[in-house]
Amino acid sequence: MHITVFEYGYITLAKEAESLGASRITSRAFNYLKEVSLSAEESDLCKCLSLTKRNGVELIQVKNYVGVLFTPTGEHIEVLPKVGRKAKSEDSAIEHSRQMLLMMLAHLGSFRYISANQASVANKKMPLLEVFIYQFLQSVNKLIKRGLKSDYVTQQDNLNFQKGKLLVGHQLKHNLVNRHKFYVQYDEYLVNRPANRLIATALQKVAQYTRISSNQKLLRELQFAFIDVPSSKSVAQDINAVRLDRGMSDYHAPLDWAKLILAGFSPLSMKGESNALSLLFPMEAVFESYVASILRKQLDGKAELLTQARSKYLVTHNEQNKFQLKPDLLIKKTNKPFIVLDTKWKLIDVTKHNYGISQSDMYQMFAYGHKYLGGEGELYLIYPSHEDFREPIEHSLDFASGLKLWVVPFVISLTDESRVKWPKTAEIRSL
Numbered sequence: 001m002h003i004t005v006f007e008y009g010y011i012t013l014a015k016e017a018e019s020l021g022a023s024r025i026t027s028r029a030f031n032y033l034k035e036v037s038l039s040a041e042e043s044d045l046c047k048c049l050s051l052t053k054r055n056g057v058e059l060i061q062v063k064n065y066v067g068v069l070f071t072p073t074g075e076h077i078e079v080l081p082k083v084g085r086k087a088k089s090e091d092s093a094i095e096h097s098r099q100m101l102l103m104m105l106a107h108l109g110s111f112r113y114i115s116a117n118q119a120s121v122a123n124k125k126m127p128l129l130e131v132f133i134y135q136f137l138q139s140v141n142k143l144i145k146r147g148l149k150s151d152y153v154t155q156q157d158n159l160n161f162q163k164g165k166l167l168v169g170h171q172l173k174h175n176l177v178n179r180h181k182f183y184v185q186y187d188e189y190l191v192n193r194p195a196n197r198l199i200a201t202a203l204q205k206v207a208q209y210t211r212i213s214s215n216q217k218l219l220r221e222l223q224f225a226f227i228d229v230p231s232s233k234s235v236a237q238d239i240n241a242v243r244l245d246r247g248m249s250d251y252h253a254p255l256d257w258a259k260l261i262l263a264g265f266s267p268l269s270m271k272g273e274s275n276a277l278s279l280l281f282p283m284e285a286v287f288e289s290y291v292a293s294i295l296r297k298q299l300d301g302k303a304e305l306l307t308q309a310r311s312k313y314l315v316t317h318n319e320q321n322k323f324q325l326k327p328d329l330l331i332k333k334t335n336k337p338f339i340v341l342d343t344k345w346k347l348i349d350v351t352k353h354n355y356g357i358s359q360s361d362m363y364q365m366f367a368y369g370h371k372y373l374g375g376e377g378e379l380y381l382i383y384p385s386h387e388d389f390r391e392p393i394e395h396s397l398d399f400a401s402g403l404k405l406w407v408v409p410f411v412i413s414l415t416d417e418s419r420v421k422w423p424k425t426a427e428i429r430s431l
Helices: 015-020 027-038 082-086 090-105 119-124 128-146 168-174 194-206 213-225 235-241 249-262 283-299 359-372
Strands: 002-006 010-012 049-054 057-062 065-070 076-080 151-159 182-190 278-282 304-307 312-317 320-325 329-332 339-343 377-384 397-400 403-411
Touching: 002 010, 010 015, 010 027, 015 057, 027 049, 027 057, 065 128, 065 283, 076 090, 076 128, 082 090, 090 128, 090 283, 128 194, 128 213, 128 249, 128 278, 151 168, 168 182, 194 213, 194 235, 194 249, 278 283, 283 304, 283 329, 283 339, 283 403, 312 359, 320 359, 339 359, 359 377, 359 397, 359 403
Parallel strands: 002 076, 339 377, 377 403
Antiparallel strands: 010 057, 049 057, 065 076, 065 278, 151 182, 304 329, 312 320, 329 339, 397 403
């Protein structure tokens, strides 16, 4: 069983809460997630859930994390970006949001597992969990077509003939009577090597999760190809022992997936007493990474894009720097001042007071402007484009005569047309 919710959506076990737009799960799954959310103070890993109450009904709200959340009951919850939720129908909203997330994950530097070409996946309309499994299986399938690599593996055995090195101590212990036997140690060229064991073990693990027949069929075929490869007895030991020689480039993708799966499917684990798993991503990081990737293409070498600058601090205290300032992006061009850009995964409404921009965002940009630009230059706040924010705010917000802040939308397109929409009068258009 799986359910789909959008960011900041609600999960419940009460039927009456469905009128609030909440999605229902079983009581056992709900109680597990409730326990996880209440333990948030003990672990930063649980900050993606919060327990709340409306009309006397308990609800669990998912926050700004997207991906897949598992429960010990076998249910999994698919959490999708909020930008896609206003499509004409619920099904089209889910599919649009899912494809958008997959496209953005392909640009996430710390999660390089997703293939950039999602056409075949999109046509199948798979839930995220099955998409992740599909990607892993395809990487293993490609590896098998190129051929599994063997390696010399040290073996010990009591044979009828002498081979390799005779182990005298074992020979005396086991063959004092059976003198026709030889207890030996030798090297044999086998597929039983750490990299193959990790992949084989990951295949066994995903067999517990996949429910789509096409994935199940391919999985069985791949497991047959690994029939001579035993399971890993110590995953950590095998990971440390992996050595990818020249000619083993096809191993990189399946091994990355295998390590992720064997670690609990988890850039962000949500392990309680029941050891349930997750594959969740902070949406701010996904959006920031995607914007940076697209901006590099837009700049096309005309300027240098720097990510996560860390050179400035808000104050100095007792001759020590305090409160580091880290704008998401800086644009640097020879003989030109920096341009500071910060991404915000928020849906602003320009028809509201102060355009729906939070005061804390303004204070943050003010600090960036004075510390990185010396109080003079251009700053940009980049928000995702949506139906209430399709064009840049026409005029700049001026902190002072020489320090201007522009608020601009970032268009997320599934047809390779994603881009920042710059104001007509902004200096950045000249880059």
